[in-house]
Amino acid sequence: MRIAILDYGMGNVRSVETGFRRVGFDALLTRDPEEIRKATHIVLPGVGAFRDCMENLKTYGLIEPLKEALQSGRPFLGICLGLQILFEGSEEFGESKGLAIMRGKVVRFRGDMSEEIENRKTGVKRRYPLKIPHMGWNAVRILKDHPILEGIEDGSYFYFVHSYYVVPEDDVAVTTTSYGIDFVSAIARDNIFACQFHPEKSQKVGLRLLKNFARWRP
Amino acid sequence: MLAKRIIPCLDVKDGRVVKGVRFVELKDAGDPVEIARAYEDQGADELVFLDITASHEERKIILDVVERTASQISMPLTVGGGIRTIEDIRDLLRAGADKVSINTAAVENPDFVKEAAETFGSQCIVVAIDAKRRETTWDLHTEVYGEGFKFYAPVNPAALAPSWDVYTRGGRENSGRDALEWAEEVEKLGAGEILLTSIDKDGTKEGYDVDLIYRVSRAVGIPVIASGGAGNLEHLYEAFLAGASAVLAASIFHFGEYTIPQAKAYLKEMGINVRLEQEDVGQKGEEGSES
Numbered sequence A: 001m002r003i004a005i006l007d008y009g010m011g012n013v014r015s016v017e018t019g020f021r022r023v024g025f026d027a028l029l030t031r032d033p034e035e036i037r038k039a040t041h042i043v044l045p046g047v048g049a050f051r052d053c054m055e056n057l058k059t060y061g062l063i064e065p066l067k068e069a070l071q072s073g074r075p076f077l078g079i080c081l082g083l084q085i086l087f088e089g090s091e092e093f094g095e096s097k098g099l100a101i102m103r104g105k106v107v108r109f110r111g112d113m114s115e116e117i118e119n120r121k122t123g124v125k126r127r128y129p130l131k132i133p134h135m136g137w138n139a140v141r142i143l144k145d146h147p148i149l150e151g152i153e154d155g156s157y158f159y160f161v162h163s164y165y166v167v168p169e170d171d172v173a174v175t176t177t178s179y180g181i182d183f184v185s186a187i188a189r190d191n192i193f194a195c196q197f198h199p200e201k202s203q204k205v206g207l208r209l210l211k212n213f214a215r216w217r218p
Numbered sequence B: 001m002l003a004k005r006i007i008p009c010l011d012v013k014d015g016r017v018v019k020g021v022r023f024v025e026l027k028d029a030g031d032p033v034e035i036a037r038a039y040e041d042q043g044a045d046e047l048v049f050l051d052i053t054a055s056h057e058e059r060k061i062i063l064d065v066v067e068r069t070a071s072q073i074s075m076p077l078t079v080g081g082g083i084r085t086i087e088d089i090r091d092l093l094r095a096g097a098d099k100v101s102i103n104t105a106a107v108e109n110p111d112f113v114k115e116a117a118e119t120f121g122s123q124c125i126v127v128a129i130d131a132k133r134r135e136t137t138w139d140l141h142t143e144v145y146g147e148g149f150k151f152y153a154p155v156n157p158a159a160l161a162p163s164w165d166v167y168t169r170g171g172r173e174n175s176g177r178d179a180l181e182w183a184e185e186v187e188k189l190g191a192g193e194i195l196l197t198s199i200d201k202d203g204t205k206e207g208y209d210v211d212l213i214y215r216v217s218r219a220v221g222i223p224v225i226a227s228g229g230a231g232n233l234e235h236l237y238e239a240f241l242a243g244a245s246a247v248l249a250a251s252i253f254h255f256g257e258y259t260i261p262q263a264k265a266y267l268k269e270m271g272i273n274v275r276l277e278q279e280d281v282g283q284k285g286e287e288g289s290e291s
Helices: A014-022 A033-038 A050-059 A063-072 A203-215 B032-042 B056-070 B086-095 B104-108 B111-120 B179-189 B210-219 B233-241 B260-269
Strands: A003-006 A027-030 A041-044 A076-079 A104-108 A114-118 A125-129 A134-142 A156-162 A164-168 A173-179 A181-189 A192-195 B005-013 B047-051 B077-080 B099-102 B125-133 B138-143 B152-154 B164-168 B173-178 B193-198 B224-227 B246-249
Touching (some): A003 A033, A014 A203, A027 A033, A033 A063, A041 A063, A050 A063, A125 B210, A164 A181, B005 B224, B005 B260, B032 B047, B056 B077, B077 B125, B086 B111, B099 B111, B104 B111, B111 B179, B125 B210, B179 B193
Parallel strands (some): A003 A027, A003 A041, B005 B246, B077 B099, B125 B193, B224 B246
Antiparallel strands (some): A104 A164, B125 B164, B138 B152
16 A cells, blocks of 8 residues: 655645554655555645645646545545645635535634633633634544544544634535534545544544554545 | 643753653653653643753754654644744754744744744744733832721832733843733734743742733733643643633653643543543554554
């Protein structure tokens, strides 16, 4: 098998490679379209801005190989921006176009959400605004079983860092997460699994997810 | 809901962790890589390296430490200390850091924060604010309360609200900036997070400066990491009550006074949402490895 991780200048992608290595799989960091065509498993990571992500993919000539891979039936894992750009577009910077493999859009968390924290000793409650970016560990509620989530308990915590989330039009959601609202934190369809959280930063549960992906034969 | 984070901080000098760590049997108590792994095993939510190497020429050492650490852990790693240029940030991110923390360079040149956020994304730019409480002028002649309890009102009623100065160069230099205003400014410049250290409380173990945390947390829409003063678990609780998204702590974990799971169990009991470890996740459904 050959796991190819797309390295196209969008954040710390080496940690994805580290994650695979820690569960016993070699993965290749590459931006060579030929390597992507040869790979059996494709991973599209990425943090940062939606628009930069699409532009970088274009610059490196990766849009076509990526679309081919997505349609080829080979296992595909999208992480963070790698989930978002599967959709039609993002409201970031007005409007940015995505790959439109999935129907739906990418929207920003509203700035007016808040949470209440109660002091157990005094009973005093204080209300704080929810911070954006949504950064840190949050619980992932599993809606549907999926081979990639095998061995991972419902409600496990994964590491997130993002200000936008996907709103799919079709029934592709496999997990949701709550941050002021319930948003879709992972989707799956055929050979595609994509998550908003970062398995490569999520210690044991994250490594388990990467291992499941490496063994996945959709 | 999003869990409140606990972040151990390691001071690294010339590639070694200063004063070492003693909470677990380590072959080498000063090896950042080994300590990072031990903290990952404990379920720390993130890790911060603060590079206190004196000279700028020795930056290659921290890059090597970051690279070796990042290849052994699967959790977010922030590196701070002596970052002055876009190139410094690029080197650290390439070596495997997820975020960098900028302090003096941000105060001296706020556009650096903007440029860094635009180049690498807000999510990896942490601005560290070292804050020191300003002295308030008291009018010793105004008694507010009567017999038995004397309370002296400040000369200027506005001075009732505490304020803090921003310090740079490891707490040696007063920049003259107001900490609250600076926090709001760095948010506008594109910082993704604020690492807020109280100089007054740092190293005292008497608790965080909760006024400072409260005011900054309310003033900005980005997460605030509380730092400086943690001496026991209740202090961590107080920081979260004051609005912190995360707490940074060093000695209470390094020297085995408390473990991370102990801290989390206490906080959970107090109604704070923290992430507890899922035990046997690696073992379930195990079928041997392949490659």
